[in-house]
Amino acid sequence: MSLVKPILRRILYACITLLFLSFVTFMADEMAPGDQATVLAGEKATLQTVVELREKLGLNRPWPVRYGEYVANAARLDFGTSYYGTKEPVIEIIKRVLPMTIRIAFISIAVAALLGVILGTLAAINRDRWPDRLVLLGSTLGVTIPTFVLAPLLVLVFALKLDRLPMTWTTDRVAPDFYYLILPVVVLAARPTAQLTRLARASVIDAFQQEFVKLAVAKGVRPFRLITKHVLPNAMMPVLTALGTNFGFLLTGSFIVERAFLLPGVGREAIEAIQKGDTPLIQATTLVAGMLFVLVNLAVDLAVPVLDPRVREAQV
Amino acid sequence: MKRKANPLLWFGVGYLVLLILFALIGPYFRHHYMDKVGLPLLPASSQFWFGTDDQGRDVFARVAYGARTSLFVGLTVQAVAISLGVLVGVLGVMGKKWIREPLLRITDAMFAFPDILLAILIIGVWPRAAENRVVPVIIALSITAWPGVARLVKNQVATLKDREFAVAATALGASNFYVVTRHIMPHLTGVLLAVGMVDLAGIILAESALSFLGIGVTAPTPSWGNMINDARAYMSSNPVLILWPCLVLSLTIFALNFVGDALRARSDPKSG
Numbered sequence: 346m347s348l349v350k351p352i353l354r355r356i357l358y359a360c361i362t363l364l365f366l367s368f369v370t371f372m373a374d375e376m377a378p379g380d381q382a383t384v385l386a387g388e389k390a391t392l393q394t395v396v397e398l399r400e401k402l403g404l405n406r407p408w409p410v411r412y413g414e415y416v417a418n419a420a421r422l423d424f425g426t427s428y429y430g431t432k433e434p435v436i437e438i439i440k441r442v443l444p445m446t447i448r449i450a451f452i453s454i455a456v457a458a459l460l461g462v463i464l465g466t467l468a469a470i471n472r473d474r475w476p477d478r479l480v481l482l483g484s485t486l487g488v489t490i491p492t493f494v495l496a497p498l499l500v501l502v503f504a505l506k507l508d509r510l511p512m513t514w515t516t517d518r519v520a521p522d523f524y525y526l527i528l529p530v531v532v533l534a535a536r537p538t539a540q541l542t543r544l545a546r547a548s549v550i551d552a553f554q555q556e557f558v559k560l561a562v563a564k565g566v567r568p569f570r571l572i573t574k575h576v577l578p579n580a581m582m583p584v585l586t587a588l589g590t591n592f593g594f595l596l597t598g599s600f601i602v603e604r605a606f607l608l609p610g611v612g613r614e615a616i617e618a619i620q621k622g623d624t625p626l627i628q629a630t631t632l633v634a635g636m637l638f639v640l641v642n643l644a645v646d647l648a649v650p651v652l653d654p655r656v657r658e659a660q661v
Numbered sequence: 662m663k664r665k666a667n668p669l670l671w672f673g674v675g676y677l678v679l680l681i682l683f684a685l686i687g688p689y690f691r692h693h694y695m696d697k698v699g700l701p702l703l704p705a706s707s708q709f710w711f712g713t714d715d716q717g718r719d720v721f722a723r724v725a726y727g728a729r730t731s732l733f734v735g736l737t738v739q740a741v742a743i744s745l746g747v748l749v750g751v752l753g754v755m756g757k758k759w760i761r762e763p764l765l766r767i768t769d770a771m772f773a774f775p776d777i778l779l780a781i782l783i784i785g786v787w788p789r790a791a792e793n794r795v796v797p798v799i800i801a802l803s804i805t806a807w808p809g810v811a812r813l814v815k816n817q818v819a820t821l822k823d824r825e826f827a828v829a830a831t832a833l834g835a836s837n838f839y840v841v842t843r844h845i846m847p848h849l850t851g852v853l854l855a856v857g858m859v860d861l862a863g864i865i866l867a868e869s870a871l872s873f874l875g876i877g878v879t880a881p882t883p884s885w886g887n888m889i890n891d892a893r894a895y896m897s898s899n900p901v902l903i904l905w906p907c908l909v910l911s912l913t914i915f916a917l918n919f920v921g922d923a924l925r926a927r928s929d930p931k932s933g
Binding site: 366369373491493505615618620627 | 770773774775776777778779781782783784785786787862866869870873874875876886889890892893896897900903907910911914915918
């Protein structure tokens with residue numbers, strides 16, 4: 346297949362990006378004052394003990410050697426152990442918190458994509474009439490209102506005033522998880538939804554100008570069929586590509602949402618690690634979030650030529 | 662020519678002027694922003710216009726100081742990001758190959774980090790001795806902000822350098838430096854100003870987000886982000902406390918976006 350080469354090139358590119366991410370996380374620790382030895386030796390340790398410990402841990406070796414080791418370990422999912430608490434292996438912590446982040450992130454991006462396409466199409470069909478204006482106003486609000494303003498406002502209204510939804514995630518949940526995730530997902534999905542709505546609207550308006558759509562209209566294709574069979578398949582490609590970038594906003598949004606709703610996820614763990622100065626955990630959480638971003642973008646880029654014959658032919 | 666007055670632009674400009682005044686005199690206007698001047702959690706009154714916070718400090722003065730924090734961080738970061746971005750963007754097109762290629766690669770690579778994740782990492786490993794963390798926040802956000810500017814400048818310069826006036830100047834013997842500073846940069850100021858406004862909103866948001874997360878500007882220095890976070894604890898008893906910083910922050914973001922969009926429509930006749 347002629348598609349093999351561009352796909353391989355794209356995968357190679359993703360690997361290089363991952364290497365770059367690992368390099369930056371490694372260098373961040375290098376540049377920071379203090380290292381594993383000073384932390385393990387404790388505050389009262391003499392310089393002598395620190396130097397000996399550094400020798401024992403191999404921290405004296407030049408950084409390229411240690412970076413190689415860091416990458417090799419990371420590839421085997423060994424991110425070292427946490428500096429504090431029970432000195433748990435970092436990978437165990439990641440395994441515990443990653444599912445929550447993946448859960449809210451993927452539900453949110455799915456909600457955003459679905460709602461964005463529906464609202465965007467509705468707005469485009471009713472261009473310059475009230476549904477369009479309403480959707481545009483809503484999406485402007487959605488793009489500009491900050492996540493950490495929306496979160497407390499919704500909690501104020503739905504949890505405190507109306508008392509319909511739980512304020513935060515707790516360990517003793519009385520209702521199905523679903524109820525506890527409604528507010529976090531709404532907050533997290535708000536900005537991507539708004540952005541995808543705008544994009545879908547522009548893209549559908551664009552598709553309506555195309556010759557084949559005009560032909561379909563002239564042939565008397567029914568409106569519903571016209572939208573679903575002729576317009577949407579052509580209008581969806583920009584939306585699909587934008588999913589990747591929006592996933593990036595969503596990841597940093599998840600840091601805020603996890604903190605606001607006390608969800609045990611990667612973001613909350615990262616913030617706690619930063620507050621304690623737990624470098625291995627900071628590195629691993631950043632790396633994992635970056636990896637998710639790279640993988641989602643890779644998936645999007647691979648899906649585009651599969652779904653769009655025009656791109657497929659252009660790449661041959 | 663359609664150049665009718667845009668009400669949103671003037672609302673935005675008016676609001677921003679007020680905000681700057683607010684940031685300049687607000688922190689000391691009625692009460693000092695750090696002083697405990699009344700009972701905790703008082704409602705709004707003629708003495709305390711926005712009420713008092715959990716420690717009895719004047720919320721009006723603190724929100725004003727938050728404006729000062731946001732504007733100071735935002736403008737400093739923007740100054741660094743634009744200088745660096747313009748430099749890299751111009752060199753990325755006009756420079757020799759050995760300087761051009763690595764610069765463009767580095768710029769592209771910076772986009773591998775989702776949103777402000779890189780800033781979170783930089784702040785994460787920063788020594789915690791820093792007092793209120795304003796400096797690490799500025800550095801971290803500057804590092805995250807410049808690639809966007811660089812990419813924009815690179816694309817603009819790449820098209821502008823082949824336009825007749827630039828080619829003509831080169832043909833007349835002008836140096837690259839002269840062409841860039843005298844013929845190309847003047848074309849960029851409009852776009853940079855427009856994009857700069859929208860980006861400023863993004864930087865202020867990022868600073869507030871970091872402060873909300875507890876890793877940006879830390880108490881007792883007020884920032885809208887840490888005020889929102891602190892006020893969450895009193896949301897059931899005193900919900901107004903959280904509304905003030907939320908309101909001022911949201912209006913600021915709106916205003917900057919309005920002004921940026923209006924300026925962009927002006928500087929680029931095609932998109933109007």
